[in-house]
Amino acid sequence: MTDVPGPAAACRDVVKTYRTATESVPALTDVTVDIPRARVTCVVGPSGSGKSSLLRLLACVDSPDAGTVHVGGHRVDDLGARGRRRLRRRHVSYLFQRPGHNLLPYLTATEQVRLAADLRGAHVGDAEVAALLERLGLGDRGGHRPAQLSGGEQQRLAVACGVVGGPALVVADEPTAELDTAAAVRVLEAMEALAADGVAFVVSSHDPRVMAVADGFVRLEQGRLA
Numbered sequence: 001m002t003d004v005p006g007p008a009a010a011c012r013d014v015v016k017t018y019r020t021a022t023e024s025v026p027a028l029t030d031v032t033v034d035i036p037r038a039r040v041t042c043v044v045g046p047s048g049s050g051k052s053s054l055l056r057l058l059a060c061v062d063s064p065d066a067g068t069v070h071v072g073g074h075r076v077d078d079l080g081a082r083g084r085r086r087l088r089r090r091h092v093s094y095l096f097q098r099p100g101h102n103l104l105p106y107l108t109a110t111e112q113v114r115l116a117a118d119l120r121g122a123h124v125g126d127a128e129v130a131a132l133l134e135r136l137g138l139g140d141r142g143g144h145r146p147a148q149l150s151g152g153e154q155q156r157l158a159v160a161c162g163v164v165g166g167p168a169l170v171v172a173d174e175p176t177a178e179l180d181t182a183a184a185v186r187v188l189e190a191m192e193a194l195a196a197d198g199v200a201f202v203v204s205s206h207d208p209r210v211m212a213v214a215d216g217f218v219r220l221e222q223g224r225l226a
């Protein structure tokens, strides 16, 4: 984990407006949130309330029009795309809802985790990779490529890649949306256990199964905290 005091991530008075050729769409207005360490924080709200926009700011994919964003103790709102990319690589991981989108089709499970660690600049030995896969119920799947894994196994592998090397924050946009209940429960159990060990997850979801494991909520309505 990034060893700095304070929350894993924080937004202060954040404003985000999307501008198209013909209109301005306010997505977030004066949003202030702390994302604590060692917790699963769930971002909830109706469709269009700004959940993905907030996750994109926390994941350093996008920057706000006003307000500040800190991740792992680093200020990110004033960085350009290149600076955000550098910071994201080291401190943030992002899980897409479709399991296959999180993985490279030609790498085995072990290779995916090792690559994720390398990209994060983390020195992770073979034993640590094996232990992480074991922890996620993939101990006998290290040599398998994504096409040889179920959707739930792929998403647990994505979680392994997401947490290896200790990023400050793991951002997950609807991580169980494509999974049946049994598979979703295993992914969520893994996230819960990893959060107990110190990982900060921030997850957007409409899924009551996700809400059941959340330690805290950020509720949005029309781009504002509800």
Ligand SMILES: Nc1ncnc2c1ncn2[C@@H]1O[C@H](COP(=O)(O)OP(=O)(O)OP(=O)(O)O)[C@@H](O)[C@H]1O
Binding pocket: 018, 019, 020, 025, 026, 027, 045, 046, 047, 048, 049, 050, 051, 052, 053, 054
């Ligand atoms: N690239 C964009 N250009 C213009 N408007 C956008 C863009 N992305 C999002 N918006 C608008 O910003 C607002 C917030 O969108 P956002 O995707 O953050 O909501 P959401 O809560 O994640 O929605 P959903 O649950 O449907 O995924 C919506 O009005 C949306 O139409």
